Amino acid sequence: MRKVLVGTVAAVVLASTATAVAVAASGDDSATESPAYLDASRPVAERVDDLLGRMSLADKVGQMTQVDRSAVADDPKALAEYRIGSVLSGGGSAPPNPEAEGWADMYDTFQRAALGSERKIPIIYGVDAVHGHNNVRGATIFPHNIGLGATRDPALVEEIGRATADEVAATGLDWNFAPCLCVARDxxxxxxxxxxxxxxxxxxxxxxxxxxxxxxxxLATAKHYIGDGGTTGGDDQGDTRLSEADLKAIHLPPFAEAVRKGVGSVMVSFSSWNGQKAHGHKYLITDLLKGELAFTGFVVSDWAGIDQIDGARGFTAEEVRQGVNAGIDMVMVPEDYRQFTQLLTAEVEAGRVPVERIDDANRRILAKKFELGLFEHPYAERAPVGTPEHRALARRAVRQSQVLLKNDGNVLPLKKDSRIFVAGKNADDIGNQSGGWTMTWQGKSGPITPGTTILAGIREVAKNVTYDRGGEGIDGSYDVAVAVVGETPYAEYEGDRPGGLTLDQEDLQTLSRLNKAGIPVVVVLVSGRPLAVPASQALLAAWLPGTEGGGVADVLFGIAKPTGKLPVSWPATKDQQPVNKGDGKRPLFAYGHGLSY
Known part of the structure; x- marks a missing residue:
């Protein structure tokens, strides 16, 4: 871990000091004494002012530019040439060696190149470690947020934040694009x-x-600001049509609390509010977030987000101008950094983007780099990932996230000496139980990273277990059938289901075979949301538990009692959407429902 603690910048970071201005005015980098900004004993605000005063427009524009690793992997020297402020790994954008060591090697290569610039300003590296360090093979994969919401346990989630930070920092990276604070309404x-x-x-x-x-x-990131969970029809990157009062009542509270807790960055949503893209919305970014909420960190765009402002493909000068003037401080390009830096430079030189706006963005970005200690400790501090301690924490999180929706005849908990038949495509698949944003952007079925499948967890407890994916071979001699069914991995855009939410044909056929055996059937649903499920004796919502499937087995066998409560309303039919608490509709299982033993 880097030893410097992250803190809120507050007003002091944005303030100027007369001393720093005087030093900056001299512009004398050739002085024998080290520049003030390299002196870790000085206050952050003073270091920021000193460095800012020494920077050219090219330096400042570069600091506002974030590129994906793939854009500079073959030419790391471009980081220094263009004074790039940040590198990111988009979903699945990984080094050739996806193990922790490969990530650390890549990070150090990029950092070494960036420090070759005249000002020696380190990059800050961002990654979507949204449920553990999920791009790194062998890392601990925690339940996705919907499962953590079912735990109703903020202290547990804080522990997961610490563990994730440990594994992110172990590979050198210093900025996580998490947590996602969207309020999903459809x-x-x-x-x-x-x-x-x-x-x-x-x-x-x-x-x-x-x-x-x-x-x-x-560094944490509150995303996606604001209203992305409220789009009409659940349309990804769609339009949230709400009054300002409703937007503030439903979608703003988590961001207000994130700011109160000192979150270092906020990412803007792809979505629109009443027809206007959030990436170009000055009221939302500058007036509301930076003004009313007094956010003092920096605002980052989403992947090529400003490219969507006019609805046409390709950056334009007008989009760059509108996005930066709206209050975006760092722009995730992520590939066309040459064109972006040229456009922004021209807009500043023409007076269409004020220098004051550029300086404000740089103050916010540089302050976080100083607070993180990047100038003093720029390289990876290598450590193991996927440690036993972190996996034990993840298993505990899985236990607490299970929501027992139905338990007719008290078929659960299962008896360890029962003759158990297990079926379903999600019973023995780490990729499926981890979901999207795992090793790749959309996720992938199969043994994509080390872990314990739900089937393996069941076999750890019970010895008389038969498994067939499709349910073939079951008969009435078994005491119980466990069907582990549900969704296969997906992420944004590709995961939209406007036609409704139900099981696929493979799952339906599997359940049909099990039900014909005339024995109790327990359905374990591995999914990122509620689905319509045929009748069964018991129904356990396992969500997307990640790599520690043993936590599901712990609940099935009563090693841990189910304590999870629904974080969403469970629709009565596949088409009953949207359905939310207090809307007058009658769901199958209400928000907050959850049984125990």
Missing amino acids: DRWGRTYESFGEDPEIATAMTSYITGLQGQNV
């Missing part, structure tokens, strides 16, 4: 599992993740 949305739940109260409580992450000195 489960057809493909990012529902990234939400802690349908009520802003849950996401607000789970901002404890920020405390855990930043307490270990990895």
